[in-house]
Amino acid sequence: MISTDEEMMFTNARIESIMYQVTFNPKTREGDIIVNLCLVDKKDLEETLEIFRQVMYSGLSVCSYVRMFDEGETFSGLEIPQGKTGIATACSITIDGVLLKHGIPVKPKFGGIVQVRDRVPLRFTDLISYDCTTIDPLEVLMSQELTSVREMMRTGSGKILANFREVPMSAKDDVDHLLNRLLTAGFYGILEVGEPNSPALGARVDRDHMGIIITGGTNPMAAVQESGIPIVTKAIKGVMEFHDMKKLV
Incomplete structure (x- = not known):
């Protein structure tokens, strides 16, 4: 679960804080970036990823790299629930x-x-x-x-x-x-x-x-939602090393 402190922080304060954690170097493609996180049912994963690919191929996201988390794994204080897969995308x-x-x-x-x-x-x-x-x-x-x-x-x-x-x-x-x-x-x-x-x-x-x-880095999630697939989206969820992400398209 997300902490109460995080929920009550105004978005501009959260952004100002997390921007300073970015260490990404465009020249070397190394360092930490900010990511969004979404949760989908495992049964919907392949269809969700196909929609993500379409959105990213169309240039309507920030980049085409993602990282997936299996049930039981934790990212930035959020444990992926049973039966779910977490997908992290780059945040603008x-x-x-x-x-x-x-x-x-x-x-x-x-x-x-x-x-x-x-x-x-x-x-x-x-x-x-x-x-x-x-x-x-x-x-x-x-x-x-x-x-x-x-x-x-x-x-x-x-x-x-x-x-x-x-x-x-x-x-x-x-x-x-x-x-x-x-x-x-x-x-x-x-x-x-x-x-x-x-x-x-x-x-x-x-x-x-x-x-x-x-x-917005959450356009892929919006497209999934438009398709009628249940999805939970948490924008600006945390930071991760860019090298830990994989190119989707």
Whole structure:
């Protein structure tokens, strides 16, 4: 079970704490990253993994690496229940941790739903601030069944999970360089890097800042939920060594 202290911590405080635990080096592909964790029935595992593959192949996740946990194993204080399998996926806050590690003061601000039309992201339709909730915003939005990730994969139009952070505009060149290095290391899902002092997909930024929007690492879980498969998702569950994860696609 998750501790009461963790449940009552505001999401922004939890993010600020866990970002400092990221040690991932995009050049060597070594170090700790932040992961989400989901639980599915063993009987649904193969179908779940196939949906994960489809979402990751479509570029709607953070990266295509996962780690699985069998019943009885424990990760970050959570024991996998009998009859269940745990699946860890990369969390987009990992990218914030990498930026922070390289001296860029990044501030994650919102999680939300992005409307996509003909494979072009248009705007946020829903936003929840990290400093206003003790539950991860993407978990909240998933629980309201607002996504259409599978429709997005089929038709190029739909609603997907994403999150928004801002960085000083003076760091633009360094940010571009690091995002390219992360892409080479297998971390994708950058929806938009906004212009300085300009809204990004309709989300305003502070003066002398720019917005970065990244697909949610829980989009694979949302697609599984849309398929009617029971799934429990815990976003930003903990950190693990990247080398312990395996490429799914």
